[in-house]
């Protein structure tokens with residue numbers, strides 16, 4: 696049976712690299728992207744590398760695209776067994792709380808919380824038929840002195856609780872879907888202006904951590920699983936000195 700995965704926000708960043716790595720190991724990639732040109736370009740790039748990839752329009756800010764994608768997947772890819780809820784935005788990461796506008800907070804919550812909620816509800820029936828998994832890309836949400844992006848932390852806190860609550864419910868109701876969060880640590884992408892630091896992972900390394908957890912076959916029901924790559928971090932620090 697074909698191993699099929701749907702990854703949202705897979706046209707760039709961690710999502711694209713996860714698609715590439717899963718594709719290399721034989722997975723059929725349903726490449727979720729909100730924009731047709733960007734989605735098709737990314738799928739064509741993967742195809743050039745010998746990977747089977749199909750663009751599926753998914754805009755987390757537009758529930759209709761999510762429901763259409765769920766119908767398309769059920770019809771054309773009834774074997775789907777892994778969903779990676781990767782698409783996300785950070786909002787203004789430098790704004791002090793008093794400077795955050797209601798509009799920008801709402802936008803971040805709409806994508807990271809409401810959009811992900813809609814994805815989970817729309818795809819769970821199909822994934823349940825295949826005893827599938829839903830992995831949700833997330834972050835640690837305790838603000839520190841050095842790192843306190845307001846909308847991002849609020850939205851991912853809500854997402855983490857949502858994952859735990861869905862996990863508890865799936866266990867209670869014996870819905871055969873494993874839902875969990877993945878924290879790959881800091882990864883250098885557009886989201887953080889391609890931050891360069893020994894403490895931030897190159898995208899291929901961050902994606903490899905995501906692939907490992909998403910496909911490890913372990914039960915992570917309702918848990919948030921972290922792989923910060925401390926060993927690789929130490930290696931980078933040593934290499935600098």
Ligand SMILES: NC(=O)c1ccc[n+]([C@@H]2O[C@H](COP(=O)([O-])OP(=O)(O)OC[C@H]3O[C@@H](n4cnc5c(N)ncnc54)[C@H](OP(=O)(O)O)[C@@H]3O)[C@@H](O)[C@H]2O)c1
Nearest residue numbers: 704708709754755756781782783832833881882884885886
């Ligand atoms: N980078 C990190 O350090 C890090 C660490 C932990 C967790 N994460 C999480 O990992 C995920 C991917 O992060 P990244 O660093 O790869 O970010 P990124 O490079 O900024 O990529 C974000 C992706 O999400 C898509 N997206 C944004 N808004 C969307 C919407 N409304 N509907 C559908 N897709 C949308 C973007 O599509 P467009 O090209 O159309 O904008 C893009 O494909 C995020 O959920 C993030 O919170 C990141």
